[in-house]
Amino acid sequence: MAPDLILLFTNTTEYRRPKVFENILNGKKTVSNLFWGLEYGLLPELGMLHGKNIQIKPEDIGNLIENKLVVTDESGAIKLTELGDQKQRQLSRLLPPLLGDVTKSLRVNQFKDRFLLASQVTSEYSYQNTKYYPLSIQLFDSFVVKRWFQVNKAQLPTALLTPLTQYLTDLKPQLADIFARELVGHENGGQTYQQLALELQVTPEIVELISLHLYTNFADYLMNHSQNTLQPLVTDLWGDNWTTSSKQTYQLFINHHASIEQIAKQRQIRPSTVREHLLEAAIWLPVANFPYANILTNQNSTTNNKEIEFFKFRLKQIYRSKVNE
Template sequence: MELSILLLIFGSSEQFRRVKAIKNTLRGRRTVSNLYWALQYGMLDFVDALHGVDFDSDEAALNQLQTHGLVKADDSFQFQLTEAGIAKKQQLLSELLPIKHLALGSQYDVAKFMRRFNFAVQIVSEYSYSNNKYYPQSINYFEDQLLKRWFVQTKDYDLPHQFHDLLDTFLSSLNSDDLAVIFAQSLVGHGYSGLTVDQIAAEHHLDPTIINIQLIQMYGALLELVLKRPQDNSFVMLTAGLEKPVIAKSSKETFEMFVRQGNGNLNEIAKKRHIKLTTVYEHLLEAAILLPVNQFPYHDLIRSKMRQYLETIHNENVENWSFEAAQKEMPNLTFFEFRLFQIYRSKSADEN
């Protein structure tokens, strides 16, 4: 995908944003730094939404946008949209479903569901023509076995008719003939090999990156439709194992140990878990960023004196706070407490 297009979609005219932070958020690089900036950019719902996607280089993407006057940037690869950039962003968004439909990729492996469903369509299409001699799509062994089990369990329940009804309901819900056609063109079936993203893009006069995003959005919407159906529906097996954890497993273990412990001794947690104290800090910061503000014990981790001081100096633009400046006023202030308070203020503002 073209990174420049995604930078426009997730860029801002009011805030300089880091190219790498946006890219790493979408790819699911879950460092505390990336998650923190995702919070500041309002992108937490899109963490890992484009898992495994390849992008072009940061410098090339930024240079392209600057050349066309769409952004202004500094030497540290931070950028802000110009008026022309805002107009281009609106044009791109008009070609997509509401951007919220991309966010499901943060909760579920939509790309895997896309591969499963497309293969399932081929299987059912050939089955409806009583054809058992065809070249199946390439898919890994475990997915292949899941699809075989699914077909054996559901083929006697008028599967072609059920598929027709599901697709009819879904494509109608898009309220867009163009999107419905694009979705159908991507499928593989009896006597039809489907079109590639580049072929679809050429036919519809759109950038291939936009087609890719449209497909991810549409499959996310289709996945939501299947998930809302009764658990005994014929398509439920296609959704098995797709859910992603909100917090990384190791971070969750550290956070839950802290909650159970009750005494706030982080050194004890580090010793019991055989990890460094700095890793404990990172795990707790991840939990603070990703959990609702009322589910994280901020007051147990920020000393009251430090909290009172930070309350007196805080301003609206918390991402611009300087730890060095704050530490000069309070030498005992730790970066862990400082960052926690930034997270608390940001999430409190968002949830209010």
């Protein structure tokens, strides 16, 4: 993992475990990882680099320490130095904040592939050019774009240009420029992460993250405009970060007032799994939608007291993190 990416997720006030950054970007959804993602304010980044198999190596941390950008404690957690804080601020200014519902996830690389192909096809169509090499993307995604083109052909290029222009107009000029430079069209091959990185004087990994943030926000923009003809390119790519199993447990707990032991028996799972599900629900739900007080004051169980105490402790931590957001 590029040292600059590690810097982005570190801060000056607390030591943070780099393994959490790795797990968050890769999309690991264990309750432990989700909790630390919440603590560090990184849940919006969950799965942002899914499929890349991001790994933080000792030499990545060593590079940051050697350049006096971070310090480390005995556990291997890291914290920014004053110099590291300065560099992080420079990098953060380039990165657009993620918008939309944090409980939803987007297969953003697929959406980006689809949109780049759609913009290329539209551009060539507007020039009445049929002799070009289309971008090579996954077969299913290519089929989605082809079907979209056939349905909207009569409205092109306006059907693509209007929402794109509206989205870019709301961006900072530098971010709009980055987005536009990646686009592929008639006699325009689009710029790579490496080319943009040279101009911006950052690493290609930072440019990639900027780009994925921009496309995630673009997808959210499209979904919030119901008449948008670009919606079919993204609708099926949204998923739910809150697992179905956890939702089922939560519904039994809330709607049927079932105890942890009753839920465990009904669902044929362990009481410890029920607690994990409730912690997951607490992580994803707004504070007002989760019965913290009820659980913390009325927790009766024959299960090992250490399990109950840890469950309560973690729940209190989640509550504290949410009210301090």
